[in-house]
Amino acid sequence: MNRYLLPLGVFIGLVILLGIGLTLNPREVPSPFIGKPAPAFTLPTVHDANKQFSHEDFKGQVSLFNVWASWCVACREEHPLLVELSKTSDIPIYGLNYKDKLADAKRWLKMLGNPYLDSASDIEGKAGFNWGVYGVPETFLIDKKGIVRYKKIGPITKQDLQETILPMIQQLRGEAG
Amino acid sequence: MKKLLVLFFLLVFQTVLAAPVENLEDLGPADEKRYRDLISELRCLVCQNQSLADSDAELALDMRKEVHKKVVAGESDQEIIDFLVARYGDFVRYRPPVNATTLLLWFGPFLLLALGAFVLMKNSKKKDSPEALTTEQHAEAQRLLKESDEDNAS
Numbered sequence: 001m002n003r004y005l006l007p008l009g010v011f012i013g014l015v016i017l018l019g020i021g022l023t024l025n026p027r028e029v030p031s032p033f034i035g036k037p038a039p040a041f042t043l044p045t046v047h048d049a050n051k052q053f054s055h056e057d058f059k060g061q062v063s064l065f066n067v068w069a070s071w072c073v074a075c076r077e078e079h080p081l082l083v084e085l086s087k088t089s090d091i092p093i094y095g096l097n098y099k100d101k102l103a104d105a106k107r108w109l110k111m112l113g114n115p116y117l118d119s120a121s122d123i124e125g126k127a128g129f130n131w132g133v134y135g136v137p138e139t140f141l142i143d144k145k146g147i148v149r150y151k152k153i154g155p156i157t158k159q160d161l162q163e164t165i166l167p168m169i170q171q172l173r174g175e176a177g
Numbered sequence: 178m179k180k181l182l183v184l185f186f187l188l189v190f191q192t193v194l195a196a197p198v199e200n201l202e203d204l205g206p207a208d209e210k211r212y213r214d215l216i217s218e219l220r221c222l223v224c225q226n227q228s229l230a231d232s233d234a235e236l237a238l239d240m241r242k243e244v245h246k247k248v249v250a251g252e253s254d255q256e257i258i259d260f261l262v263a264r265y266g267d268f269v270r271y272r273p274p275v276n277a278t279t280l281l282l283w284f285g286p287f288l289l290l291a292l293g294a295f296v297l298m299k300n301s302k303k304k305d306s307p308e309a310l311t312t313e314q315h316a317e318a319q320r321l322l323k324e325s326d327e328d329n330a331s
Contacts, residue, residue, distance in 0.1 A: 030266055030268070031266065032262065032263060032264070032265070032266040032267075099235075125239065129239060129243070129264065130264065131264070132264035132265050132266070134222040134223055134236050134265065135222070135223065
């Protein structure tokens with residue numbers, strides 16, 4: 001009896017290990033930007049080619065920076081949540097329109113609503129590259145000093161918002177600017 | 178049948194056939210090798226089990242372009258890798274550096290090997306030295322052997 005115990009134990013251990021592996025999301029690569037200043041960029045905005053939006057604009061407030069594109073299906077899924085958030089809270093949401101066409105981006109915002117105070121237009125994807133974007137949508141939480149504190153790859157869910165993002169914003173707002 | 182086989186191989190190897198080739202004319206032979214080595218050692222983050230060299234994804238294309246540009250500019254391998262790690266994290270490397278989070282990744286297999294060797298050694302020792310028989314058991318065994326000899330002889 002005893003000699004079956006060890007293989008059984010090893011088997012159960014393996015099952016538990018693999019089971020944990022199944023619940024993890026391999027797409028969630030830890031971002032090297034957490035705790036670092038927002039990467040620099042200066043881009044025109046989607047709605048006004050003469051207006052510049054840059055990483056300096058994050059400073060002085062706790063804000064969300066959402067990478068989106070009209071060709072991105074998962075962004076469409078996430079969008080209503082952002083629109084709702086922009087209406088029901090005072091959290092500033094900025095956008096990075098990633099590798100999109102200006103006309104498509106404008107049409108998309110007109111059709112689905114615009115939750116963004118400003119969207120930087122990153123047509124070539126240069127800023128996105130410097131931000132390590134690889135799976136749109138991506139959302140960054142940036143503190144008052146312009147430091148990236150949290151990153152979510154893929155669409156934000158209600159659960160992410162309630163359990164992680166909103167509490168973090170509360171906490172970050174309490175910090176000295 | 179032959180046609181089916183051809184079709185099968187075409188389907189299986191289509192990714193290989195489709196692997197994009199950039200214009201590498203501006204690289205000398207040494208730089209071209211460096212470029213190829215680099216992109217086969219860096220991971221595409223969209224299709225995580227492919228290297229930049231193998232992947233067709235748009236991000237991989239962007240990243241290859243960036244590597245290409247930097248090779249042309251004469252940056253060292255380390256500088257190029259550091260540049261990408263700063264954006265995508267250690268995950269972008271197929272050979273991650275040894276640090277606290279990758280310790281198990283690097284040394285886990287050796288740990289398992291040592292464990293296996295330990296178990297193997299313990300088990301084989303057991304077989305080498307069977308438990309000694311008591312005098313009575315020994316006598317009984319002798320009797321049985323003798324009996325079977327007699328049976329065979331008859």
